Amino acid sequence: MALTKKDIVDRMQAELGFLRNKSVEITESLLELIKASLESGDDVLVSGFGKFCVKEKKERKGRNPATGEDLMLKPRRVVTFKWSGKLREKVDGK
Incomplete structure (x- = not known):
């Protein structure tokens, strides 16, 4: 199962105690910053x-x-992802 924006908002609300509107605003702002x-x-x-x-x-x-x-x-631009060593260790269960 994939992690969705709704899941992120729900976790921010439950684990960090943010109001739903604030959680949505923070999530959208972060994603817009990354996209820009x-x-x-x-x-x-x-x-x-x-x-x-x-x-x-x-x-x-x-x-x-x-x-x-x-x-x-045609020529184009693509986004690639290179994970960190810390993330690799977590995913590998070490």
């Missing part, structure tokens, strides 16, 4: 969690899987 940073090409580093990086992909050859037709894929 990535949109401008900046990396987002969260200590103990990981780093979101924006990578440039060049134009490249591709293939339509339905038709088998060759085509050129």
Whole structure:
């Protein structure tokens, strides 16, 4: 099961004692800040969690899987995530 924004808001409300409106506001503000940073090409580093990086992909050859037709894929930007050692240890159960 995936962790949703609603889950984050509910946990903030239950564990930190914030009112629901404040929890929603904080969650939305944090996500908007992250999106704005990535949109401008900046990396987002969260200590103990990981780093979101924006990578440039060049134009490249591709293939339509339905038709088998060759085509050129346009250059684009993608977001990658590199997890921290601390997060890796937690996920691995060490």
